[in-house]
Amino acid sequence: MSSMELLENEIIVAEMPAVFGLHFRGFQGKSDYPHMVAIINGSQAADQSEWHASVEETATDYAHLTNCDPYTDMIFAEVNGDVVGYGRCWWNNQIDGAIAYYFFAHLLPEWRETGIRLAMMRHLKQRLRQIAAAHPVEQKKLFVNWGMQTETHWINLLQAEGHKIVRYGLDMVRPNLENIPHCPPPDGIEIRRGTLAEWRQIWEGAREAFRDHWGMSEWSEENFAAWSKNPTFNPDLWQVAWAGDEVAGGVLNFIDQKENEMFERQRGYTETIFVRRPWRGQGLAKALIARSFQVLKDAGMTEAALGVDAENLSGALHLYRKMGFAEVKRGMTFHKPL
Numbered sequence: 547m548s549s550m551e552l553l554e555n556e557i558i559v560a561e562m563p564a565v566f567g568l569h570f571r572g573f574q575g576k577s578d579y580p581h582m583v584a585i586i587n588g589s590q591a592a593d594q595s596e597w598h599a600s601v602e603e604t605a606t607d608y609a610h611l612t613n614c615d616p617y618t619d620m621i622f623a624e625v626n627g628d629v630v631g632y633g634r635c636w637w638n639n640q641i642d643g644a645i646a647y648y649f650f651a652h653l654l655p656e657w658r659e660t661g662i663r664l665a666m667m668r669h670l671k672q673r674l675r676q677i678a679a680a681h682p683v684e685q686k687k688l689f690v691n692w693g694m695q696t697e698t699h700w701i702n703l704l705q706a707e708g709h710k711i712v713r714y715g716l717d718m719v720r721p722n723l724e725n726i727p728h729c730p731p732p733d734g735i736e737i738r739r740g741t742l743a744e745w746r747q748i749w750e751g752a753r754e755a756f757r758d759h760w761g762m763s764e765w766s767e768e769n770f771a772a773w774s775k776n777p778t779f780n781p782d783l784w785q786v787a788w789a790g791d792e793v794a795g796g797v798l799n800f801i802d803q804k805e806n807e808m809f810e811r812q813r814g815y816t817e818t819i820f821v822r823r824p825w826r827g828q829g830l831a832k833a834l835i836a837r838s839f840q841v842l843k844d845a846g847m848t849e850a851a852l853g854v855d856a857e858n859l860s861g862a863l864h865l866y867r868k869m870g871f872a873e874v875k876r877g878m879t880f881h882k883p884l
Contacts, residue, residue, distance in 0.1 A: 557621055559669050563661035567626035570665070573616040579604045581622070581629035585652050592655035594696035598808055603777065610772035613637045621669050623653065623662050630657045635670040637677060638763035644686040646763060647674040647884060651700075658699050667703065678884055687884035690761070695876045709880040713760065714856040716863070718871035719813075723843040723850060727869070729836040731787060732828040735794055737837055740784030745774065748786055751793030755820035760855060761879065778802050783814070783845065785837045787821075787830055795821035795830050797838045801845060813849045814842030819862070831862075835869050853877075 557570040579601045586599035608616060614636035623631040633651035640646050649670040653663040671689065678687050691709060693701045694717075705711075731737050740748055753765040773779060778800040786796040798818035806812055816838045821830050842850055852871065854862050 557669065559621075559665045560672070561661075561665060561668070563665055565625060565657075565660050565662065567624075568662065569624045570669070571622050571624065572618075573620040573622065576605060578622065578629070578632070579608070582632055582652075585629070585631060585654055588654050589652060593694070593700075595694070596805060596809065598805060600804070606772060606775045610768040610775070611636065612766045612768045619670075619673060621651075621666050623657075623666060625657070630654045631662055631666060633666040633670050635674050635677075637674065637681075641757050641762045641764060644688055645678070645681055646688055646690040646761075647678060648690050649674060650691070655699075663699070663703060664707075667707065675884065689880075689882040689884060691880040693878055693880070695878070701878065704880050707882075709882040711878045712881045713879040715877040715879065716854050716856050716873045717875040717877070718852055718854060718866055719874050720839070720850040720870040721872070722870075723839050723848060725870075726839045726843070727832075727836050729829065729833040731833040732825065732830055734789055735825070735830060735833075736788045737785055737833060738788070739841070740781035740786050740796070740798070742774075742781050744786070745781065746770075748784070748793055748796055748798075749773070751822055752796065752798070752818055752820045755795070755822050758823075760857070777804075778815075783841055785834050785841060787825070787834060789825065793822065794825040795834055797834045799838050799841060801842070801847065811849065812847045813851055814845065814847035816842070816850050816852050819852070831865060832869065835865075 555571045555574065557572055559570055562568070582604055583599040583601055586597060589595065590598065614634065616634065619636060620632065620634045622629055631651065631653035633649060635647070635649035637645060637647045649667065651663050651666040651670065674689070681687070689709065691704055693704065749770055756762055756765070780800060783799040783801065784796060785799065787794040796818070797816050799814060799816055801814045816835055819831060819835065839850060852866065854866055856863060
């Protein structure tokens with residue numbers, strides 16, 4: 547790449563860190579995917595993260611972005627021509643009427659005491675303010691971010707910039723799939739595995755149910771398109787409850803084989819647990835989860851995991867504990883008025 551091309555793609559940040567050879571630039575297309583993957587995977591040990599990225603999954607994700615143009619809404623940090631960090635921002639309308647403005651900034655651990663991550667963060671926040679200027683003045687506008695308790699550098703940076711913890715989420719694991727409880731479904735409900743032909747109807751049922759969750763944004767058509775492209779997408783693992791021809795609830799179980807190989811375990815995920823309003827409070831979620839345990843066990847798994855909002859008003863946390871899940875890691879949601 548020529549110096550002229552680099553110059554054209556250069557991003558000038560307001561407060562340039564004093565790092566020899568540092569250069570900020572914009573997104574350059576799919577050639578950046580390997581750099582992004584290397585940064586995620588190179589941060590895994592320092593952040594005690596279980597997220598292992600791949601070029602294929604990154605390409606799928608970036609083919610289905612919502613309210614984000616990577617050519618204007620990303621920033622890359624290079625030192626002497628090597629990509630050491632990157633960040634992205636986007637926005638969504640929340641169900642409660644607020645507009646949420648999101649950003650992240652990933653940086654290799656060896657560069658985290660240089661001010662590079664802070665410079666990327668402030669650039670992305672300024673970009674979001676530009677975007678927000680075109681949105682209705684009367685709507686509530688919030689920066690929204692996430693972080694796991696082990697991502698101490700990121701969490702400290704957010705808090706130093708005035709972002710406040712407003713909610714906790716828990717990663718939970720059931721350490722075995724023995725002693726699966728017998729939990730019959732309510733009368734009139736049939737539970738069966740999913741099929742690709744029913745995917746749209748199941749997705750619409752889940753979308754409706756999740757509108758009741760705290761801090762939710764509306765699920766978009768891009769979400770629908772992207773979900774089935776994920777390598778862990780497998781309707782045969784799902785447990786879906788039907789009341790006649792209506793979806794009453796479901797658990798969209800999945801197995802991440804690559805992750806299991808990396809961590810030398812046999813874990814399945816009982817995720818996207820949902821029950822639509824007319825069928826809540828009848829034990830349906832318990833029945834769906836118990837059947838999910840059996841499906842995962844039949845697939846050779848020895849443990850199950852999920853994530854939950856610690857303050858879920860539906861009593862989900864209490865239910866999951868009764869079903870044998872225990873907290874293994876805690877995450878935080880941060881807000882700051884725009």
